[in-house]
Amino acid sequence: MRPFRFGVVATPQAAEQWVADVTRIADLGYSTVLMPDGVQLLSPFSSLAVAATVAPLRVGTFVLASPLRTPRQAAWEAHSLSVLTGGRFDMGIGTGHDRVPQGAAELGMPYGTASERRDQVKQTVAHLRELDGERHTPVLMAASGPKALALAAEIADIVTIAAGALAGRDQFAAMVADLQAAAGARAEEIELAMNLFVVGDEVPPWTKNFIGADIDDLVAADSLTLLRGDVDAMVDELQRRRDAFGTSYISVNAAFYEALAPVVERLAGN
Numbered sequence: 687m688r689p690f691r692f693g694v695v696a697t698p699q700a701a702e703q704w705v706a707d708v709t710r711i712a713d714l715g716y717s718t719v720l721m722p723d724g725v726q727l728l729s730p731f732s733s734l735a736v737a738a739t740v741a742p743l744r745v746g747t748f749v750l751a752s753p754l755r756t757p758r759q760a761a762w763e764a765h766s767l768s769v770l771t772g773g774r775f776d777m778g779i780g781t782g783h784d785r786v787p788q789g790a791a792e793l794g795m796p797y798g799t800a801s802e803r804r805d806q807v808k809q810t811v812a813h814l815r816e817l818d819g820e821r822h823t824p825v826l827m828a829a830s831g832p833k834a835l836a837l838a839a840e841i842a843d844i845v846t847i848a849a850g851a852l853a854g855r856d857q858f859a860a861m862v863a864d865l866q867a868a869a870g871a872r873a874e875e876i877e878l879a880m881n882l883f884v885v886g887d888e889v890p891p892w893t894k895n896f897i898g899a900d901i902d903d904l905v906a907a908d909s910l911t912l913l914r915g916d917v918d919a920m921v922d923e924l925q926r927r928r929d930a931f932g933t934s935y936i937s938v939n940a941a942f943y944e945a946l947a948p949v950v951e952r953l954a955g956n
Contacts, residue, residue, distance in 0.1 A: 688877060688934035690953040693718030695748050696940035698733050705740050712741035714947040715954050720748035720937055725789035731763045738771040746776035748937065749828050752806035753782050753790040753797050761813030768823040776844065777814060778826035779807050804837055811841045832864060839868035844935060846879040851897035852907040862931050879935035883911040885942035917948045924953060
């Protein structure tokens with residue numbers, strides 16, 4: 687079993703707030719600050735460069751949308767940040783989400799078919815490996831469908847199992863099994879991750895809108911995007927998930943990093 691580590695998915699709004707958040711996240715024992723990608727947000731590369739100077743954390747994209755940049759451009763930015771952080775950057779990359787087509791249009795970039803977008807991801811990683819030389823920038827993919835899982839099995843170092851908000855444990859386990867079967871001999875090299883949308887018993891309105899579920903839906907489905915109970919219960923549940931699925935890297939939405947902090951204190955590094 688890999689030891690637990692924890693990351694926070696956060697987005698900056700202003701410089702002072704970003705510095706304060708990153709400092710607090712580091713003080714609470716998290717290992718990574720992660721940032722989503724989209725034209726409605728500040729640039730993840732610039733934001734993460736600032737974060738890396740504030741605290742000795744790892745930083746990472748969660749995840750780059752491949753249609754928003756050419757493969758060479760994305761690899762160039764990723765390699766640059768890897769060099770300038772002393773190897774503390776993880777390049778998370780995927781094929782995009784619902785807002786990406788509009789963002790691609792604003793940037794004058796083609797959105798492409800699912801197959802073309804997966805090929806962009808593969809090309810980006812190939813360019814990154816070329817630019818890295820002997821350096822190895824870790825690649826993270828958030829994958830759900832069979833083709834995305836197969837690609838992640840081929841090229842990723844870290845894979846977040848992106849099951850739907852209401853996916854059950856059996857479905858999650860099947861996705862892990864598909865990934866490991868596709869990875870073959872390199873399955874043991876892949877770090878498995880999961881993302882928590884909600885910690886506790888309240889779903890913020892924007893989260894409910896994003897995942898399409900409220901707290902009753904999540905509880906009824908025994909959703910793995912939800913973690914609830916007292917600290918002992920949450921610690922036991924994450925250990926149960928690691929035993930069942932091998933997931934040791936846990937990311938959490940920034941709205942809940944204080945709530946998860948006692949769990950991080952108990953489990954990080956263990």
